[in-house]
Amino acid sequence: MKKDKALEELFLSQSPHFDDCADFMAKLNKRLDAVEHTKQRQTPTSRRYKMAIVWYAAAAAVVGLLVVTATMFVGNGDAGQHTAITVPASKGKHLAEKKAAVPHMENTDSDLHRLTARIESAQKKQVPSPTPQKSIYTAMLPEVDFCPGDNKEVRLPQVSKERSFNLVCKVVLPEIIACADSTIYQSTTEMMVACDEIEYNDNPFKNVSL
Amino acid sequence: MTREDFIMIVEREQESLRSFLLALCCGNKSDADDLAQDALVKAFLSSADYQDRGRFRSWLFKIAHNTFLNHKASQRTTESIDEARALVSSTAADAPFEHQNLYLALRTLPPKERSAITLFYLNEYSIKEIATITETSEDAVKKQLSRGRDKLKERLQL
Numbered sequence: 001m002k003k004d005k006a007l008e009e010l011f012l013s014q015s016p017h018f019d020d021c022a023d024f025m026a027k028l029n030k031r032l033d034a035v036e037h038t039k040q041r042q043t044p045t046s047r048r049y050k051m052a053i054v055w056y057a058a059a060a061a062v063v064g065l066l067v068v069t070a071t072m073f074v075g076n077g078d079a080g081q082h083t084a085i086t087v088p089a090s091k092g093k094h095l096a097e098k099k100a101a102v103p104h105m106e107n108t109d110s111d112l113h114r115l116t117a118r119i120e121s122a123q124k125k126q127v128p129s130p131t132p133q134k135s136i137y138t139a140m141l142p143e144v145d146f147c148p149g150d151n152k153e154v155r156l157p158q159v160s161k162e163r164s165f166n167l168v169c170k171v172v173l174p175e176i177i178a179c180a181d182s183t184i185y186q187s188t189t190e191m192m193v194a195c196d197e198i199e200y201n202d203n204p205f206k207n208v209s210l
Numbered sequence: 211m212t213r214e215d216f217i218m219i220v221e222r223e224q225e226s227l228r229s230f231l232l233a234l235c236c237g238n239k240s241d242a243d244d245l246a247q248d249a250l251v252k253a254f255l256s257s258a259d260y261q262d263r264g265r266f267r268s269w270l271f272k273i274a275h276n277t278f279l280n281h282k283a284s285q286r287t288t289e290s291i292d293e294a295r296a297l298v299s300s301t302a303a304d305a306p307f308e309h310q311n312l313y314l315a316l317r318t319l320p321p322k323e324r325s326a327i328t329l330f331y332l333n334e335y336s337i338k339e340i341a342t343i344t345e346t347s348e349d350a351v352k353k354q355l356s357r358g359r360d361k362l363k364e365r366l367q368l
Contacts, residue, residue, distance in 0.1 A: 001337060001352055003330070004359050006368040011331035014312050016229050024228070024243065025221060031251055032213065039255075 211257045220250055223267055226333055227274055233328040234278045234321070237313035245281055249274040271333070272343045275325055282321050315365035323358035326351050 018024070224246070231249075232242040253273050260269060316324050325344055329335040337355070341348045362368075 001355060004363070004368075007327075007331055007359060007362060010312060010366070010368070011328075015332065016232055018225055018228055021221075021224065024224060024246075025217070028220065028247055028250055029217070031247055032217075032254055035251055035255065036213075 211260060213254070216254055216257050219266055220270075223270055224250075226267075227270060230271060230328055230333050231274055231278060233313070233316060233332055234275075234324055236317040237310060241281075245277050246274065248281075249277040252277065268335075268339055268343055271329070271335075272345070275343055278325070279321060311366060315362050318365060319358050319361055322346075323354045323361070326354040327358040327362065330355055 227249070228242060228246050231245050232239060235242040235245065249270070253270055256273075260266070316327070319327065322344065326340055329340045329343060330337070335343065337348050337351050340351045344351065346354075
């Protein structure tokens with residue numbers, strides 16, 4: 001791009017001349033002195049400030065570490081108590097689902113494994129129902145929980161003598177035993193003995209299968 | 211760079227820097243000198259980081275240009291030439307400068323066009339150097355120069 005001659009001449013002819021260069025430089029030196037003075041005062045202050053920040057950060061890190069350690073220690077102490085609680089299988093499943101849904105529950109891994117193992121072992125120990133599913137006696141029985149605490153009166157259907165034996169000894173009694181409650185242990189034991197005696201001595205229909 | 215080195219270079223460059231800022235301030239000498247002092251203090255504070263010694267003058271002009279733009283942004287702009295004429299005539303510092311018509315014409319230009327025109331015609335920088343100082347592209351500088359030249363010629367009736 002070429003310069004416009006007229007403009008160039010105008011600018012060059014009107015170039016200012018300064019006769020106060022010494023004053024200008026003296027002013028500049030004064031300002032630079034002030035700047036250097038401020039800088040010298042600011043340097044130790046900023047150094048102290050930086051050191052304070054570093055110390056605060058270090059202190060915060062140490063406190064944070066202590067808090068985390070303490071939390072972990074308390075968490076491990078609580079784990080023993082958690083294992084003592086018997087959680088039903090359904091709740092165990094819910095817990096596993098919740099654990100899968102919430103990613104920050106990694107710390108409960110060991111607890112969850114222990115809990116799952118307990119639930120599985122409890123399920124294995126559970127007495128399977130001795131009554132066949134499609135038994136006529138099962139069909140005759142009302143849908144009542146035989147475990148204590150219900151306080152319900154169970155009316156058994158009127159059946160013949162041999163059927164009554166089978167109903168009581170092979171259906172009702174195992175249901176009561178399945179409750180595995182110590183409070184009824186004695187009475188159930190007596191019932192079992194009675195049933196065994198009848199079955200092996202007097203029951204003429206002992207070979208009749210349910 | 212030590213303070214002595216800095217002062218030595220500034221003594222050599224201060225006149226061109228002050229004339230550049232005087233043109234940007236449209237003849238207002240006190241404003242131009244204040245801006246020059248500010249720019250030189252900024253340059254001194256960042257002189258420790260300055261690497262390219264061969265282009266110290268451009269670097270100084272770049273700081274001065276940015277200082278001027280910041281100053282301009284913080285001030286009310288005067289658009290009309292009548293306002294500019296009134297302002298210039300009321301400023302005692304402008305009296306020693308004979309060439310008020312040029313400054314009045316420069317005042318009507320936007321700051322970027324004014325910078326480009328001043329650097330090109332007064333300080334005799336190339337378009338590439340002006341692009342570096344004003345941190346724009348060469349095409350933008352060419353456009354600014356072209357527009358500024360047309361406006362100045364129209365105002366000055368050249």
